[in-house]
Amino acid sequence: MNILAIETTEAKASVALINEKGEVSLEASDEKMNHLQNLIPIIDALLKKRELSIDDINYVAVSEGPGSFTGIRIGVASARALAQALGVKTIAVPTLQSFLYHAYDYNGIICPIFDARRNQVYSGAYQWVRNEFPEKSKNEYLSSKKFQSSYKELVAGDAYDLPQLLEKLRTVLLEESNERMTSEVTFFGDGIIPYKKQIIDWQNSSLNDNIRVLFADDDIRLQNASSVARMALEYYREGKIKSLYDLKPAYMRKAEAERKLEEKS
Amino acid sequence: MKDNKLITLGIETSCDETSAAVILEEREVLSNVIASQIKVHQAFGGVVPEIASRHHLNNINPVIDQALKEADITLKDVDLIGVTSGPGLVGALLIGLATAKSMAYVLKKPLIGVHHIQGHISAIYIEHKELEPPFLALVVSGGHTSIVDVTDYNSYTVLGSTRDDAAGEAFDKVARVLGLGYPGGPLIDEAAKKGNPHAVEFKRVFLEKGSLDFSFSGIKTGVLNHLNTEKLKGNQINVNDIAASFQLSVIEVLVGKTIMAAERTKRDKVVIAGGVAANSLLRDMMKDECERKGFSLYFPSPILCTDNAAMIGCAAYYKYKSGLEDNFFLDAYPNMAL
Structure with missing residues (x-):
């Protein structure tokens, strides 16, 4: 069983293959914002590296968004057409949650922030819940059939103004934290660049002295098809499989013209 | 192939019509399915690119299915895929292109990017079979x-x-x-x-x-x-x-x-x-x-005047016959010259 995973929601495209054992291989494009041109060539390069053909693919997974509208559409359109031509089913991986797999041995809160322009970020906050196998090594942990993706959603994925997001984070952290325990939040995503200072200021404000903020290292900061593949494998095990006709983008925002029309009426 | 004749799948998504067609050899249209978005854009008084792109993505795969069904073939019978690569709305074009490229890759069949105007001109070959x-x-x-x-x-x-x-x-x-x-x-x-x-x-x-x-x-x-x-x-x-x-x-x-x-x-x-x-x-x-x-x-005839994939399929056939094949790096060209 092989799953092909596609990630095109950010500036750089990547694709990954994962098998039942959880073995992942990745191929990424070096070019920015050139997904339409590069996607099929990097899929082809990845398959050749693994000595596989596209006909060996049993499921096509895609990072469904949020992110760049155009990027999401290239990924979803390609995934749907690959699935249609192969006669296989698809797996829709929520892009924000896929960051859990960037840090599967992390106990703190994972908060991806994507620059959504108009002073907003697409964001959500998630945390692994450890009830089984916490002592096992990463690979064993991920390949175990008994492993259930167990995480909690602290802030639901949506488009937020940054202060609004931080306020939500603070509220849930206060509810979650028992007594004087410090909560750790690690931010991921391309929103770090424009918003890092604001986030640090927020942490330093007196209200938040039991919140510790970290920023993911450059090499694991952005979207990555390996994590999409890992989450897709988990979805496959849980039976979260879709017909290509039900594979839809998760834009998390209406088209500008639609929003304006609604405002008028 | 059907009766020893080449089958072209045409795809057009350059503006506000999502279309797929099946062409037999040069000029015989086996199907030409068009999903128009006119009603969607009427509320805005014109085509809204972002909304057009969203609708193309929703429509493209069922439209292709319908075109294959009406032509009474399956994807495996398709010999080449022609798709509008420009000019047009870039977000709209790329839905057709991403779809065509993915399908051509899986089917291992030639991919041909078609200029939208060349498509419109080729509509005349479908209408007037003798015209050259x-x-x-x-x-x-x-x-x-x-x-x-x-x-x-x-x-x-x-x-x-x-x-x-x-x-x-x-x-x-x-x-x-x-x-x-x-x-x-x-x-x-x-x-x-x-x-x-x-x-x-x-x-x-x-x-x-x-x-x-x-x-x-x-x-x-x-x-x-x-x-x-x-x-x-x-x-x-x-x-x-x-x-x-x-x-x-x-x-x-x-x-x-x-x-x-x-x-x-x-x-x-x-x-x-x-x-x-x-x-x-x-x-x-x-x-x-x-x-x-x-x-x-x-x-x-009016249906061939509007944006449609039959004309794109026909143009793709003639390009293919002249050896004008594209590779998988084919891109969308919103301001493409003829």
């Missing part, structure tokens, strides 16, 4: 206004183009000003039938002497100015008269320049293609002029 190049073509739609000397199936010389708005765009803008709605082409055509085309003499813009280029941006302003002046005078506006007068001013220029181009290139066959080719006055006036000059006139 060379001929002179006027391609006129919401996005394009060009006079093209078609010397062979894959050989074109653009003799003139619009320097600003396309003719169809002028129809849309004036229809909006007149409160007729969207899309403007058919609405103005209808209103004009009930109006006096000589009620108002709007300026015909012929540009420099002998030029085969067009300019339609001034006409909208002309109509607006006229409406304002009449309003100030307290006069009643007759929408039908203005629609008819505006339409005549555009069509006279289109016909005049096309005939001039045919004479200059010594072509005796004239083709009109594109959405505005469905305009009844354009058809009638061009017919009269061609008869007067002894030219034969060809135009596609």
Whole structure:
């Protein structure tokens, strides 16, 4: 069983293959914002590296968004057409949650922030819940059939103004934290660049002295098809499989013209 | 393959129609499915690129399924895939392209990017099975206004183009000003039938002497100015008269320049293609002029005038036969030249 995973929601495209054992291989494009041109060539390069053909693919997974509208559409359109031509089913991986797999041995809160322009970020906050196998090594942990993706959603994925997001984070952290325990939040995503200072200021404000903020290292900061593949494998095990006709983008925002029309009426 | 003949799958998503078609060999249309988004964009008074892109993505796979079903084939029977690669709305184009590329990759079949205008011209091959190049073509739609000397199936010389708005765009803008709605082409055509085309003499813009280029941006302003002046005078506006007068001013220029181009290139066959080719006055006036000059006139039936994938499939076939195949790096070219 092989799953092909596609990630095109950010500036750089990547694709990954994962098998039942959880073995992942990745191929990424070096070019920015050139997904339409590069996607099929990097899929082809990845398959050749693994000595596989596209006909060996049993499921096509895609990072469904949020992110760049155009990027999401290239990924979803390609995934749907690959699935249609192969006669296989698809797996829709929520892009924000896929960051859990960037840090599967992390106990703190994972908060991806994507620059959504108009002073907003697409964001959500998630945390692994450890009830089984916490002592096992990463690979064993991920390949175990008994492993259930167990995480909690602290802030639901949506488009937020940054202060609004931080306020939500603070509220849930206060509810979650028992007594004087410090909560750790690690931010991921391309929103770090424009918003890092604001986030640090927020942490330093007196209200938040039991919140510790970290920023993911450059090499694991952005979207990555390996994590999409890992989450897709988990979805496959849980039976979260879709017909290509039900594979839809998760834009998390209406088209500008639609929003304006609604405002008028 | 079907009965030893090549099968082309055509895909078109350059503006607001999601279309897929199956073509047998050169010119036989086995299916031509078009999902129009006109109703979606009506609320906005014109095509909204982001919304068009979203709808293309929702529609494309079921539209392809329907085209295959109507042609009574499966994807495995497809021998080549042709797709519009430009010009058009980039977000719209890339839905068709990402789909076509992915399918061609899985099926291991040739991929052919098609210029949208070459597609419109090829619609005439489907309509008139005997027609062959060379001929002179006027391609006129919401996005394009060009006079093209078609010397062979894959050989074109653009003799003139619009320097600003396309003719169809002028129809849309004036229809909006007149409160007729969207899309403007058919609405103005209808209103004009009930109006006096000589009620108002709007300026015909012929540009420099002998030029085969067009300019339609001034006409909208002309109509607006006229409406304002009449309003100030307290006069009643007759929408039908203005629609008819505006339409005549555009069509006279289109016909005049096309005939001039045919004479200059010594072509005796004239083709009109594109959405505005469905305009009844354009058809009638061009017919009269061609008869007067002894030219034969060809135009596609209305369904082939609109954006559709059959014309793209047909154009792709002729490109394929000439060895013009693309690779998987094929991109969307929103401002592609012919």
